[in-house]
Amino acid sequence: xxxxxxxxxxxxxxxxxxxxxxxxxxxxxxxxxxxxxxxxxxxxxxxxxxxxxxxxxxxxxxxxxxxxxxxxxxxxxxxxxxxxxxxxxxxxxxxxxxxxxxxxxxxxxxxxxxxxxxxxxxxxxxxxxxxxxxxxxxxxxxxxxxxxxxxxxxxxxxxxxxxxxxxxxxxxxxxxxxxxxxxxxxxxxxxxxxxxxxxxxxxxxxxxxxxxxxxxxxxxxxxxxxxxxxxxxxxxxxxxxxxxxxxxxxxxxxxxxxxxxxxxxxxxxxxxxxxxxxxxxxxxxxxxxxxxxxxxxxxxxxxxxxxxxxxxxxxxxxxxxxxxxxxxxxxxxxxxxxxxxxxxxxxxxxxxxxxxxxxxxxxxxxxxxxxxxxxxxxxxxxxxxxxxxxxxxxxxxxxxxxxxxxxxxxxxxxxxxxxxxxxxxxxxxxxxxxxxxxxxxxxxxxxxxxxxxxxxxxxxxxxxxxxxxxxxxxxxxxxxxxxxxxxxxxxxxxxxxxxxxxxxxxxxxxxxxxxxxxxxxxxxxxxxxxxxxxxxxxxxxxxxxxxxxxxxxxxxxx
Amino acid sequence: xxxxxxxxxxxxxxxxxxxxxxxxxxxxxxxxxxxxxxxxxxxxxxxxxxxxxxxxxxxxxxxxxxxxxxxxxxxxxxxxxxxxxxxxxxxxxxxxxxxxxxxxxxxxxxxxxxxxxxxxxxxxxxxxxxxxxxxxxxxxxxxxxxxxxxxxxxxxxxxxxxxxxxxxxxxxxxxxxxxxxxxxxxxxxxxxxxxxxxxxxxxxxxxxxxxxxxxxxxxxxxxxxxxxxxxxxxxxxxxxxxxxxxxxxxxxxxxxxxxxxxxxxxxxxxxxxxxxxxxxxxxxxxxxxxxxxxxxxxxxxxxxxxxxxxxxxxxx
Numbered sequence: 001x002x003x004x005x006x007x008x009x010x011x012x013x014x015x016x017x018x019x020x021x022x023x024x025x026x027x028x029x030x031x032x033x034x035x036x037x038x039x040x041x042x043x044x045x046x047x048x049x050x051x052x053x054x055x056x057x058x059x060x061x062x063x064x065x066x067x068x069x070x071x072x073x074x075x076x077x078x079x080x081x082x083x084x085x086x087x088x089x090x091x092x093x094x095x096x097x098x099x100x101x102x103x104x105x106x107x108x109x110x111x112x113x114x115x116x117x118x119x120x121x122x123x124x125x126x127x128x129x130x131x132x133x134x135x136x137x138x139x140x141x142x143x144x145x146x147x148x149x150x151x152x153x154x155x156x157x158x159x160x161x162x163x164x165x166x167x168x169x170x171x172x173x174x175x176x177x178x179x180x181x182x183x184x185x186x187x188x189x190x191x192x193x194x195x196x197x198x199x200x201x202x203x204x205x206x207x208x209x210x211x212x213x214x215x216x217x218x219x220x221x222x223x224x225x226x227x228x229x230x231x232x233x234x235x236x237x238x239x240x241x242x243x244x245x246x247x248x249x250x251x252x253x254x255x256x257x258x259x260x261x262x263x264x265x266x267x268x269x270x271x272x273x274x275x276x277x278x279x280x281x282x283x284x285x286x287x288x289x290x291x292x293x294x295x296x297x298x299x300x301x302x303x304x305x306x307x308x309x310x311x312x313x314x315x316x317x318x319x320x321x322x323x324x325x326x327x328x329x330x331x332x333x334x335x336x337x338x339x340x341x342x343x344x345x346x347x348x349x350x351x352x353x354x355x356x357x358x359x360x361x362x363x364x365x366x367x368x369x370x371x372x373x374x375x376x377x378x379x380x381x382x383x384x385x386x387x388x389x390x391x392x393x394x395x396x397x398x399x400x401x402x403x404x405x406x407x408x409x410x411x412x413x414x415x416x417x418x419x420x421x422x423x424x425x426x427x428x429x430x431x432x433x434x435x436x437x438x439x440x441x442x443x444x445x446x447x448x449x450x451x452x453x454x455x456x457x458x459x460x461x462x463x464x465x466x467x468x469x470x471x472x473x474x475x476x477x478x479x480x481x482x483x484x485x486x487x488x489x490x491x492x493x494x495x496x497x498x499x500x501x502x503x504x505x506x507x508x509x510x511x512x513x514x515x516x517x518x519x520x521x522x523x524x525x526x527x528x529x530x531x532x533x534x535x536x537x538x539x540x541x542x543x544x545x546x547x548x549x550x551x552x553x554x555x556x557x558x
Numbered sequence: 559x560x561x562x563x564x565x566x567x568x569x570x571x572x573x574x575x576x577x578x579x580x581x582x583x584x585x586x587x588x589x590x591x592x593x594x595x596x597x598x599x600x601x602x603x604x605x606x607x608x609x610x611x612x613x614x615x616x617x618x619x620x621x622x623x624x625x626x627x628x629x630x631x632x633x634x635x636x637x638x639x640x641x642x643x644x645x646x647x648x649x650x651x652x653x654x655x656x657x658x659x660x661x662x663x664x665x666x667x668x669x670x671x672x673x674x675x676x677x678x679x680x681x682x683x684x685x686x687x688x689x690x691x692x693x694x695x696x697x698x699x700x701x702x703x704x705x706x707x708x709x710x711x712x713x714x715x716x717x718x719x720x721x722x723x724x725x726x727x728x729x730x731x732x733x734x735x736x737x738x739x740x741x742x743x744x745x746x747x748x749x750x751x752x753x754x755x756x757x758x759x760x761x762x763x764x765x766x767x768x769x770x771x772x773x774x775x776x777x778x779x780x781x782x783x784x785x786x787x788x789x790x791x792x793x794x795x796x797x798x799x800x801x802x803x804x805x806x807x808x809x810x811x812x813x814x815x816x817x818x819x820x821x822x823x824x825x826x827x828x829x830x831x832x833x834x835x836x837x838x839x840x841x842x843x844x845x846x847x848x849x850x851x852x853x854x855x856x857x858x859x860x861x862x863x864x865x866x867x868x869x870x871x872x873x874x
Contacts (some may be wrong), residue, residue, distance in 0.1 A: 121835055127619050139591035145619065154620030245709065251816055304709040307818040308728035502837050507641055510824075513817040521818060524701060539641055 031465060041069060041167075043390050055118045064167050064397045067106030068390060075391055076110040076133035077379075078120045078126065079451070080140040088441045097410045101403070107394050116140075119151060123377050125158065125533040133212075134391055137452060138194070139377035148194060148380060149187045150495045156538035157194075162190050163392040170399035174198055174454060180489075183376040187492045188304055188554040195395040195452040196380030203457040205370035208258045208479035209358075210335055211327045213351040215241060223355050227263055227292070230358050232326070234301040237326035243445040245303030247296065248328035252515040253306075255329050256313040259357040261289045262366040262482075271486040277549045281512045287529045297520050307517050317490075321345035332475040353442060354475035357482050367486035369479060375490070379452040398453030406554055408455055412446040491551035501547050504540040511539065567593040613845035617694075618840075633845035643827065650825040650850075654803045655738050660800060662742050664683075665750030666792060670780060672751070673758045685755075688748025690863060700813035703741050706727055729818040738823075753795070793871040801858030804850050827848050 016063040030054050054198075079092065092098050102108055113120040118209040124131065128142075138144070144151035154316040164172060164192040164552055170180045174184050177200060186192055211223055215237060228394055237246040254261050258268040264285030280286055296302050303309070309319060314330045321339050335352045339345045349388050357366045379395060409416040409424050419425045428434070443449070493501060515532050518524030524532075572580075582589065608623075613633055616624040637643060668688070672854035691699065706713040707727040714727050727733050760785045763785050774782065808827035826846060834843030866872035 124835065124838070125618075128622075130622075151620075154618065156620050253817070305728070306727045307725060307816040308704055308708055312817060400655075502839065503636075503842070506832065506837050506839075510820065511641070514820045517817045523731070523818070 009392075018166070023518075039085055040158075041065075041387075041393055050489075059169050060165060060169065061393075064170065064393050064400070065105060066397075068393045069106050069396065071107060072106050073387065074110050075135060075386070078114070078133045078136040078162065079113045080114055080142060081450070082140070083114070083116055084440060085444045086113070088437065088445045091446060095444070096414065096450050097406050098450045103263050103450075104402075104406075105394055105397060105492060107390065109129055109394075127505045130434040132156070132384045134385040134387075135379055135395070136382055137377060137379045140195075141448075145300065146495045146498045147187075147253045147492055149189070149191055149254035149492060150380060150498070152191055152497065156383055158383065158388055159191060159284070160194070160381055160388075160392065161192050163381075163388055167389055168195075168399075170454075171195060171396045174399050178203060181524050183558045184373055184490050186558065188494075188551075188558060194380040195398070196378045197376040197450065198399070199374040199376075202374045203372040204256065204476040205482070206372065206476070207257055207302065207329060207370040208332075208354055208475065209255070209327065209329050210352040210354045210355070212325070213353040213537065214349040215326055216353070223353050226362060227260070227358050230260075231296070231301070234326060235299070236420055238299070238301055240538070241326075244324040244457060245305070245322075246311070246326040247302045248319060248325045249293075249302050249306040249520075250312050250329070251307050251310050251314055251504060251517075253293070253520050254512045257329070257357070257479075258366075258368050258369040259329065260293075261286065262357050262368050262486075263286045263360050263364070265366075267486055270488045272488050272552065273486065274344060275450050275552065277488060277552050279541060279545055279548075281516065281538075282533045282541065285528070290516065290529070293520045294522055296348060298522065302520070307521070317344045320372075321347070321350060323347060332473070332479075335475045349488035351488060354478040356478055367483040368540060369482040369484060371484050373490050377452075383479060392469055395452055398451070400454075404454045404456065407448045407451065407453055414476055415446045420504045445503060467469050488548070488552060491548070491555045493547065493551050497547050497551065501519045503546060508526065508536060508539050508541055510543065511535065570663070610844060610848050612841050613848045615841055617841040619840070619845075629841075633842045634849065637846050637849065642824065644857060645821070646824060646826050646829050649805055649822055650804050652822075653735055653738060653825060654808050656735050657742055657806075658799060658803065660739050661750075663745065664747055664753055664789075664798065668747055669751040669754035669758060672755060672782060674776065674780075685748060685751075690748070691745040692749040694745070696809055697813060698743065699745060703737060703814065705735060707733075722860075727742065728814070728816065731819045731822040733816070734819045734822045738810070742810075743819060754788060756789040758784065761787040764863050788872050789869070793865055793869060795872065797829065797858065797861050797865055797873050800861040801854055803855050803857050 058218070081092070087093075089095055091113065093109070098109070098111075110133075119142050123142045138148070144156070148157060150258050152159050175181055176511070180202070181198070185196065211233065212225075215232070215267075218225060219233075221233055221236060222229075224233045234246040237243045240246060252255060254268045256268070258266070258271075258280070261268060261280070264283075266283045266285035266289065267278070267280045269280055271280055273394060293302065303325070309315065311319075314334075315325075316369075317329055317334070317339065320328065320334060321344050330352065332354075335354050337351050339352070340348060357369060359366060381391055385391055396405065405412070409426075410430075414419075414427065415430055416424050416426050429446060430440060430442045433439075437445060449455075492517045515524055519526055519532075613624060614628060614630060615625045616621070616629045616632075617623070672685065673679055675684070682722050694702075705711050708714060710728040714725060717727065718725065727737065730821055761784060765787075766779055769779050769783055804826060806825045808825070808831045811823055811825055811828050812831070815828070827850070830843045830850075833839045833846065836846070862872050862874065
């Protein structure tokens, strides 16, 4: 009943502050025109007359003046972060590159970090409290119910279109970088969603299948490429090496990037064929996949504990290095002998070879893999933002070359230097930290990395000091070789659609998960597949597909 | 108020202010001590009750409780028609009943057994060790349970010795309740017995002496003296327990269940959690929570009524 207690506590909070909220209700949609708001921004910046798409002429900054404000001001920033950072610092303001940023812009950012793992709950509490920070970074699974557009129409977030047009020259430039950038930074009805963490090109596949090379060598086998070869390798691992769980599967029965399933021409959840959306779990190919997995499970090729291992993307390190696993999926930083030189395993022979998604017969291709959009987590300005113009200018500064270097490599002379070829090299502060921090921790201690702004994943990964040798990056080439033409891009839905989608899809997802593992483990007979599809229809899957389809159509029409 | 009339029977027609003053003078310290508790209940138990109106609204976080549109019983109707309604209700009731049947008497039996131990040192040691699992974090405890019950784990291996093949017990829907209730007993046994041990110490020793003279053995003494003496404690705790019969905490279920065991493990509170915090459907989730509370209230009242009629022990 804790859930209800927390809920009721939330409700109480909501009740107390709803009076406050109603006072502020107008500020969201009406008074956000930048011209009206009082700002302390430095007015010395270069400006130019620019025509907007609507044919109006507005005065636009062409460069962010530095410092952004004459007199130092503070903006509050709700900022979820990850455990690798919170291991070494208690607040972003302790990070050297963040301090340098404050020096340059003359803006102090009051970072508010929600407890890791409770971001979604704390976000709900914050929303119902009615008193929001100036800026919020919607990362780590945090999203406004119904999406950012609903947040804007609810008046919780600002519509930043005018602000971006007038005060965000660098972001505006990057938004025009290519079609994907143009499409995914705006909603269907033309709102600019926020200030995202942005790449110039999409990050390659950072997750994929891999297989134990040392075991393959013992068996005298090659890395498998077809489903039959996979079966042979797993059988050999089971029968000749005696491994207890040759294939370490995710707890929902399908790999995160649809590997193995994609051999049957089907995606794990949504996938498309030339603009037509399909729901993977109700296709004939899904049944073939389940039949195969059921057979493998009965042969003892799949980890008997897969459902209770409770991971849906990549196994934890201790599962990964258990010498009972022949094949599983993992992230790129853990392939080859990363587990050896990071000290996770004592087995010196441990070597994971990344392999591309298996196919039915040689020559087939798959059109789905791990795909990350170049447009990632967004920062939004809230209804309570004290100075939207300065906030916009500060966020826009993050898209400059200088800020990219600062956020990714830190301070020149302190954390990095340019070598004779003009390449970035980290200093001993990072690589051999005098205070004894390892490279990952030192990196987090001096450099901000993630957050809104322009990042270059290629350079960030290639120069990642934790990569002892460049072989790891090879995994990107292997995994990214598979196509992305079946991938459904980041569509947006309006408030009604997303409410209907959520209420129907939540139950469907539960049903699909339990039926999938049931049919793999044999507790649900495979001949019930047709009845299962009928049940999905009874639960409204056709309506959900329709919503997803219209959203995709709108995406292409943007 | 009784105090007033007793302490000043001769004085007639006191004004309300007079009585308040007298009350504060005589038992002011008690009121101060009670204040935090009263405030706690007001703030965290009574005021939040207004929030349940959300169950009848299409709640929008930006509009708040006063601005959101009313939709009547729609949320309840959706829940009752939901594909999972029957299963959720069945699982909740079954898990709770199993827990009640096995977990409620366990600390009583444990306390009675301890009561028979004469070696003081042994008794204290057993008691202390049995409390320990209570202080283990639920996350750690569930991690242990999963490790023990997975294929290759201690319990799973013992199981395979008895029944053949080694299996992952965590993936068997038919064992979920056993694992859940069993681990509950393991964790709560020692701590739950404290109140009974306390009740046992207050049993009049002369009763036992008299019984011994009448020729009663240990067993007879337990049946005819010990149990009747702690009966009021047992009944009150039972009534309270009945009031939370549909309260299966979501944390432990969520930590232990997986798609293979949803069939027997998914309960109302995990459903509420997913709807409220994962899907942000506050109204629906409140409606389901309210339904849960109403059933609990009915059960509490019913048990209280039965108990008052049968044994003349009741909460109210």
